[in-house]
Amino acid sequence: MYERDDFTTILAGFRGGVEFDAPLDAVTSLRIGGPADALVTPADVDDVCHLVRRAAAARVPLMTLGGTNLLVKDGGVRGVVMRLSRLDAMTREEGACVCAEAGARMPALMGFAASQNLSGLEWAAGIPGTVGGAVVMNAGTRLGEMRDCLDAVRLATPDGGLVTRAAADLSFAYRHVDLPAGVVVGARLQLVPASRTHIETRAKDYLQYRKQTQPLSQPNAGSVFKNPPQAAAGRLIEDAGLKGCRVGDAQVSPRHANFLVNLGRARAADMLELIDKIQRDVFRRTGVRLELEWRVVGDDDAPRRRGTG
Numbered sequence: 001m002y003e004r005d006d007f008t009t010i011l012a013g014f015r016g017g018v019e020f021d022a023p024l025d026a027v028t029s030l031r032i033g034g035p036a037d038a039l040v041t042p043a044d045v046d047d048v049c050h051l052v053r054r055a056a057a058a059r060v061p062l063m064t065l066g067g068t069n070l071l072v073k074d075g076g077v078r079g080v081v082m083r084l085s086r087l088d089a090m091t092r093e094e095g096a097c098v099c100a101e102a103g104a105r106m107p108a109l110m111g112f113a114a115s116q117n118l119s120g121l122e123w124a125a126g127i128p129g130t131v132g133g134a135v136v137m138n139a140g141t142r143l144g145e146m147r148d149c150l151d152a153v154r155l156a157t158p159d160g161g162l163v164t165r166a167a168a169d170l171s172f173a174y175r176h177v178d179l180p181a182g183v184v185v186g187a188r189l190q191l192v193p194a195s196r197t198h199i200e201t202r203a204k205d206y207l208q209y210r211k212q213t214q215p216l217s218q219p220n221a222g223s224v225f226k227n228p229p230q231a232a233a234g235r236l237i238e239d240a241g242l243k244g245c246r247v248g249d250a251q252v253s254p255r256h257a258n259f260l261v262n263l264g265r266a267r268a269a270d271m272l273e274l275i276d277k278i279q280r281d282v283f284r285r286t287g288v289r290l291e292l293e294w295r296v297v298g299d300d301d302a303p304r305r306r307g308t309g
């Protein structure tokens with residue numbers, strides 16, 4: 001593991017917040033995860049650029065999280081984990097465009113767009129992550145996805161610079177986009193004018209549907225598996241008789257089989273064992289290999305401090 005002294009150079013001049021040995025269960029929607037060696041909250045885009053450059057130069061691993069599509073393993077994450085919660089500005093641009101910093105939450109962005117009488121994000125109603133995470137995941141539902149409204153992405157690159165890429169030049173796939181190396185710091189969205197009432201009614205309908213079909217009151221990280229071409233992942237899991245199935249406090253939600261919920265004290269190891277069982281059972285029954293939508297990060301085992309043998 002990296003210890004406090006290892007970050008002295010990287011964090012010189014850093015103006016944001018820093019917490020060492022920070023438990024990540026506190027910042028993930030699953031409420032699971034071991035500690036980050038350093039959890040940082042940059043003050044602004046410049047802070048992100050400096051940190052990305054210094055971490056790359058020192059070869060210290062750095063990852064960014066919003067925490068809502070993520071399983072952090074029980075041993076935690078080595079190096080720097082960055083939260084962009086202070087980068088949450090949103091502005092109306094010429095025409096029907098909105099620019100958002102990457103740490104803005106998707107529900108806040110939707111609310112801002114509606115306040116500007118701009119439609120095109122209603123499909124995202126109920127997606128809780130950040131704008132940066134939504135870009136990286138090409139987040140979406142059966143009603144739309146990020147690529148439908150993304151105009152351009154801005155990234156902090158390992159050389160300390162900023163690059164802007166037009167969405168038209170990026171290659172998107174289901175819950176995936178090929179981006180240059182770096183950290184997404186902002187996005188520009190092309191929306192369409194519409195009445196606020198129309199936008200809010202549509203968003204409310206989608207939210208209502210989610211409330212009826214998804215286990216929103218329990219810690220979860222959204223859909224566990226991507227939907228394969230043949231059928232919805234949830235249907236395949238349900239047909240395999242796995243609704244309600246448990247490993248420790250990790251459970252296949254009885255409400256929606258493509259959601260795994262934390263009943264209280266689930267560990268990442270429990271979640272991974274349950275995922276493995278689901279994949280094996282569904283494959284045995286149908287021949288379909290379910291692919292993870294969740295991103296899994298970190299180490300299996302707790303970090304060992306230097307000098308502790």
Ligand SMILES: Cc1cc2nc3c(=O)[nH]c(=O)nc-3n(C[C@H](O)[C@H](O)[C@H](O)COP(=O)(O)OP(=O)(O)OC[C@H]3O[C@@H](n4cnc5c(N)ncnc54)[C@H](O)[C@@H]3O)c2cc1C
Nearest residue numbers: 065066067068069129130132133134136139140184221222
């Ligand atoms: C109740 C619930 C419902 C959900 N419904 C949906 C849904 O309908 N559709 C859907 O697509 N998702 C859904 N999700 C999952 C999740 O909200 C989305 O995938 C979201 O876009 C992830 O954003 P995040 O900021 O939490 O990213 P994280 O989950 O933290 O990260 C995802 C990946 O992106 C990387 N990343 C994050 N931010 C940045 C950045 N700024 N720069 C570079 N890399 C970055 C991370 O390192 C990681 O690899 C749901 C989740 C929950 C809890």
